[in-house]
Amino acid sequence: MDKIWRELGLTDEEYEKIISILGREPNITELGMYSVMWSEHCAYKNSKPLLKYLPTKGERVIQGPGENAGVLDIGDNLAVVMKIESHNHPSAIEPYQGAATGVGGIIRDIFTMGARPIALLDSLRFGIPDDKRTKYLIENVVAGIADYGNCIGIPTVGGDTYFEESYKGNPLVNAMCVGIVEKDKIKKGIAKGIGNPVMIVGATTGRDGIGGASFASQELSEESEEKRPSVQVGDPFMEKLLLEACLELFETDAVVAIQDMGAAGLTSSSCEMASRGGTGMELDLDKVPLREEGMTPYEIMLSESQERMLVVVEKGKEEDVQKVFKKWGLNAATIGKITDDGMIRVIKDGKVVAEVPAKSLTEDAPQYVREEEVPKWQEDVNKLDINEIKPPEDMNKALKDVISSLNIASKEWIYSQYDYMVRTDTVITPGMDAAVVRIKGTKKAVALTTDCNGRYCYLDPYIGSQIAVAEAARNLCMVGAKPIGVTDCLNFGNPEKKEIYWQLKNSIFGIAKACETLQIPVVSGNVSLYNENEEGAIYPTPVIGMAGLIEDVSKICTMDFKKERDVIIILGENKGEIGGSEYLKVCFGMVKGQPPQIDLEEEKRLQELVLKLIDKGLINSSHDISEGGFAVALVESAISGKKGAKISLQTSLREDIELFSESQSRALITVSPEKVEEVLKIAYEYQVPAQKVGVVEGKKIAIEVNGKKIIDLPLEVLEESWRGRIKWEMERN
Amino acid sequence: MKFAVIVFPGSNCDVDCYYAVKDGLVEEVEYVWHQEKNLSKYDVIMLPGGFSYGDYLRAGAIARFSPVMEAVREEAEKGKFIIGICNGFQILTEAGLLPGALRKNEGLKFICKTVSIIVENDKTPFTTRLKKGQEILLPIAHGEGNYYVDDKTLKELKENNQIVFRYKENINGSVERIAGVINKKGNVLGMMPHPERAYAPLLGNTDGLYILGSIVDNFVKGGV
Numbered sequence: 001m002d003k004i005w006r007e008l009g010l011t012d013e014e015y016e017k018i019i020s021i022l023g024r025e026p027n028i029t030e031l032g033m034y035s036v037m038w039s040e041h042c043a044y045k046n047s048k049p050l051l052k053y054l055p056t057k058g059e060r061v062i063q064g065p066g067e068n069a070g071v072l073d074i075g076d077n078l079a080v081v082m083k084i085e086s087h088n089h090p091s092a093i094e095p096y097q098g099a100a101t102g103v104g105g106i107i108r109d110i111f112t113m114g115a116r117p118i119a120l121l122d123s124l125r126f127g128i129p130d131d132k133r134t135k136y137l138i139e140n141v142v143a144g145i146a147d148y149g150n151c152i153g154i155p156t157v158g159g160d161t162y163f164e165e166s167y168k169g170n171p172l173v174n175a176m177c178v179g180i181v182e183k184d185k186i187k188k189g190i191a192k193g194i195g196n197p198v199m200i201v202g203a204t205t206g207r208d209g210i211g212g213a214s215f216a217s218q219e220l221s222e223e224s225e226e227k228r229p230s231v232q233v234g235d236p237f238m239e240k241l242l243l244e245a246c247l248e249l250f251e252t253d254a255v256v257a258i259q260d261m262g263a264a265g266l267t268s269s270s271c272e273m274a275s276r277g278g279t280g281m282e283l284d285l286d287k288v289p290l291r292e293e294g295m296t297p298y299e300i301m302l303s304e305s306q307e308r309m310l311v312v313v314e315k316g317k318e319e320d321v322q323k324v325f326k327k328w329g330l331n332a333a334t335i336g337k338i339t340d341d342g343m344i345r346v347i348k349d350g351k352v353v354a355e356v357p358a359k360s361l362t363e364d365a366p367q368y369v370r371e372e373e374v375p376k377w378q379e380d381v382n383k384l385d386i387n388e389i390k391p392p393e394d395m396n397k398a399l400k401d402v403i404s405s406l407n408i409a410s411k412e413w414i415y416s417q418y419d420y421m422v423r424t425d426t427v428i429t430p431g432m433d434a435a436v437v438r439i440k441g442t443k444k445a446v447a448l449t450t451d452c453n454g455r456y457c458y459l460d461p462y463i464g465s466q467i468a469v470a471e472a473a474r475n476l477c478m479v480g481a482k483p484i485g486v487t488d489c490l491n492f493g494n495p496e497k498k499e500i501y502w503q504l505k506n507s508i509f510g511i512a513k514a515c516e517t518l519q520i521p522v523v524s525g526n527v528s529l530y531n532e533n534e535e536g537a538i539y540p541t542p543v544i545g546m547a548g549l550i551e552d553v554s555k556i557c558t559m560d561f562k563k564e565r566d567v568i569i570i571l572g573e574n575k576g577e578i579g580g581s582e583y584l585k586v587c588f589g590m591v592k593g594q595p596p597q598i599d600l601e602e603e604k605r606l607q608e609l610v611l612k613l614i615d616k617g618l619i620n621s622s623h624d625i626s627e628g629g630f631a632v633a634l635v636e637s638a639i640s641g642k643k644g645a646k647i648s649l650q651t652s653l654r655e656d657i658e659l660f661s662e663s664q665s666r667a668l669i670t671v672s673p674e675k676v677e678e679v680l681k682i683a684y685e686y687q688v689p690a691q692k693v694g695v696v697e698g699k700k701i702a703i704e705v706n707g708k709k710i711i712d713l714p715l716e717v718l719e720e721s722w723r724g725r726i727k728w729e730m731e732r733n
Numbered sequence: 734m735k736f737a738v739i740v741f742p743g744s745n746c747d748v749d750c751y752y753a754v755k756d757g758l759v760e761e762v763e764y765v766w767h768q769e770k771n772l773s774k775y776d777v778i779m780l781p782g783g784f785s786y787g788d789y790l791r792a793g794a795i796a797r798f799s800p801v802m803e804a805v806r807e808e809a810e811k812g813k814f815i816i817g818i819c820n821g822f823q824i825l826t827e828a829g830l831l832p833g834a835l836r837k838n839e840g841l842k843f844i845c846k847t848v849s850i851i852v853e854n855d856k857t858p859f860t861t862r863l864k865k866g867q868e869i870l871l872p873i874a875h876g877e878g879n880y881y882v883d884d885k886t887l888k889e890l891k892e893n894n895q896i897v898f899r900y901k902e903n904i905n906g907s908v909e910r911i912a913g914v915i916n917k918k919g920n921v922l923g924m925m926p927h928p929e930r931a932y933a934p935l936l937g938n939t940d941g942l943y944i945l946g947s948i949v950d951n952f953v954k955g956g957v
Contacts, residue, residue: 153745
């Protein structure tokens with residue numbers, strides 16, 4: 001059993017550092033506490049030096065990164081609380097519980113802040129579902145999210161899903177939750193008031209999920225299957241009771257501080273709260289309600305049993321807490337108190353079994369600036385000569401293939417398993433550019449989206465990450481929402497490898513640049529590294545969760561065509577970019593070239609223009625042009641509006657590139673004929689190119705390029721390919 | 734008139750019911766905790782959707798033992814209007830106030846979407862704003878909505894005109910596409926689709942008000 005710290009994921013140097021902090025060797029409980037708190041998952045030790053480049057300030061920011069979730073002021077004494085978090089490793093091993101507890105954890109982060117959760121989103125990445133294991137992962141991840149979110153009664157209103165070979169065996173499950181809180185009722189995890197009691201509320205503590213945070217900070221391998229016990233088990237009913245009980249408790253004045261017990265359980269919640277408050281905490285483990293007998297201090301401190309909270313209570317008000325939790329049939333036990341010596345002191349059977357400085361767990365974790373190197377493969381994958389690719393002879397077939405590709409096809413098979421309507425606030429339901437959730441009692445609504453094209457980030461992490469931010473913002477603008485804040489989930493491979501660190505660094509720089517230019521602060525987030533297995537790393541996938549504010553929900557816009565004879569206009573410029581495109585992948589099996597370039601100033605003008613047009617009520621539909629280019633945007637607006645289109649394009653580009661280029665900063669809008677002149681005039685003022693390309697008409701998609709008819713397909717044929725693909729893929733053997 | 738929305742631990746469409754009555758019908762409404770033993774001050778009792786007691790054992794199987802269910806039974810006997818939606822329907826069948834049972838959906842997956850519902854009986858106090866054969870759109874959101882009755886009971890349901898709604902298409906495997914049934918006396922309705930989620934133009938659907946509004950039209954103090 002020598003060098004046991006290595007088994008717990010600590011290096012020899014890190015172990016030496018612990019000894020120098022304590023002035024002695026740690027015992028096993030203490031070592032366990034350091035191992036989880038100093039894991040990448042809790043300490044961000046590989047990413048922290050980079051994360052400081054992200055812009056986190058803004059006039060709406062009430063709480064930036066560092067708390068359980070970010071908080072943004074939306075006026076009327078209300079605030080939006082938001083956070084995204086990964087549950088990739090557990091989902092790879094035990095997809096149902098892994099995904100379910102991912103949802104449970106992120107919901108707790110939101111109501112810990114005192115907010116009522118109003119929406120969930122999920123950003124998912126899987127391999128291609130052509131083998132049993134991948135289908136099993138998809139089936140169970142979706143079921144895990146569905147069962148947890150549906151039961152607790154928070155609508156799952158959006159998200160995004162991509163299928164790429166690189167996620168095979170290492171799926172990504174990023175769950176985002178958004179809540180609303182009255183500004184003067186925000187709760188924080190700052191432990192204050194010497195002598196104040198510390199209570200554990202909610203579920204009992206068992207042996208599930210021990211060491212989960214450390215497990216999530218390693219590469220996946222064949223042996224990972226043995227780590228199955230470090231995956232937690234979720235109970236959404238328990239969490240629903242905990243949610244209601246906590247919100248009821250916050251109506252009293254008993255709570256000083258509160259934090260959910262997620263990764264690293266009692267250890268993280270106690271030391272993080274004490275550390276923020278500059279206090280210490282004494283915990284008597286004999287008072288913790290346990291699920292199983294004979295649990296050791298190590299197990300109790302590291303258990304990741306779900307649906308628990310640690311609450312610091314105003315002294316003398318323990319009874320108030322007991323009363324609320326009794327009503328909901330939940331435990332509430334006083335297990336310790338706040339001290340003034342800055343130590344986390346753990347007592348079992350009357351003896352001190354661990355005693356370490358709280359701040360050493362949270363702030364003294366080592367930070368690593370790794371070496372970086374441009375990946376060997378980069379030069380080769382960035383090469384693409386479009387002249388070597390012959391345009392397809394049958395453009396109708398090409399369009400059908402692209403529209404029915406896994407990444408573009410309707411995700412209804414997934415989202416119809418989620419209750420996206422509960423609470424009756426979902427004004428724009430899944431499948432559109434962004435979800436919109438109204439705030440009852442006001443005219444306001446919140447628009448939400450998650451976005452990231454991992455393929456672009458693989459081809460160029462700096463550009464790809466800028467696009468992820470730009471596209472998320474663009475999606476919000478399409479429904480008429482002004483982007484106000486980002487929560488990011490950075491999913492990457494092993495940062496100890498130079499080329500992965502290069503990806504991580506460039507991606508963060510890209511996000512920072514886009515957020516600065518578009519003036520959208522990052523208020524919370526999560527980093528998930530070591531997403532790789534024997535077959536390699538995932539595509540760099542910095543998922544951007546974003547919230548936008550709608551001041552008047554009656555003014556929102558949607559992507560579906562509304563009226564026959566409406567004029568179809570493309571805003572923005574097609575630069576003829578098919579590198580990394582869905583067209584290139586689907587029709588030629590290639591992931592190559594440079595991703596589309598992005599000019600953030602141009603992007604900003606487009607977004608401001610669309611917001612202006614929607615606010616003035618000048619347009620009938622608006623849709624972001626992204627993967628699959630103009631052709632896909634057109635078909636999506638047509639299908640959702642159940643109306644066809646007649647298009648005539650004049651271009652110097654090759655016809656396939658004209659249709660499928662994924663140039664950024666573009667939108668497809670429809671306008672009543674009598675308003676076209678005004679729209680074009682305003683577009684000119686915003687310096688955004690605007691091109692009339694056709695009309696909403698009939699029940700088919702007809703496209704001419706330079707006078708030559710190249711697409712002529714009934715809408716129903718396209719709809720069938722688009723709507724049925726994923727279901728078909730999941731159900732075939 | 735005053736509506737009660739019963740709140741069981743794990744109810745989650747209680748909020749939906751509350752606002753559909755308050756903002757959709759503009760009537761008085763209160764939440765009632767499941768420990769309540771007296772419901773005599775309410776005119777209409779709503780059993781909302783959700784996952785009472787986590788749907789452990791079977792959907793609605795534990796909630797039927799809540800203290801409030803005795804009171805629901807008493808008010809049902811008095812003839813007051815009682816509507817159980819989704820999990821509320823499951824609880825009413827478990828409590829024996831409505832015939833049949835709800836099993837897991839045929840496809841074994843939770844289904845959330847808006848579907849076409851056909852009105853089968855327009856003579857109930859819940860459907861007088863509708864016409865027999867009329868097609869309306871209502872959201873569904875359930876994992877266990879597959880309605881089952883044995884042949885004998887089905888025959889009785891037909892004879893007594895107790896089938897109130899059917900799905901236009903087979904959604905979840907329900908016997909004869911049954912989406913909602915009423916008791917013999919005609920004052921207790923159970924349905925899987927959610928009329929309370931279709932009450933506002935902003936939500937894109939107001940068809941639920943046909944049903945909730947019918948209740949208001951037919952209200953007689955003290956019950957039918």
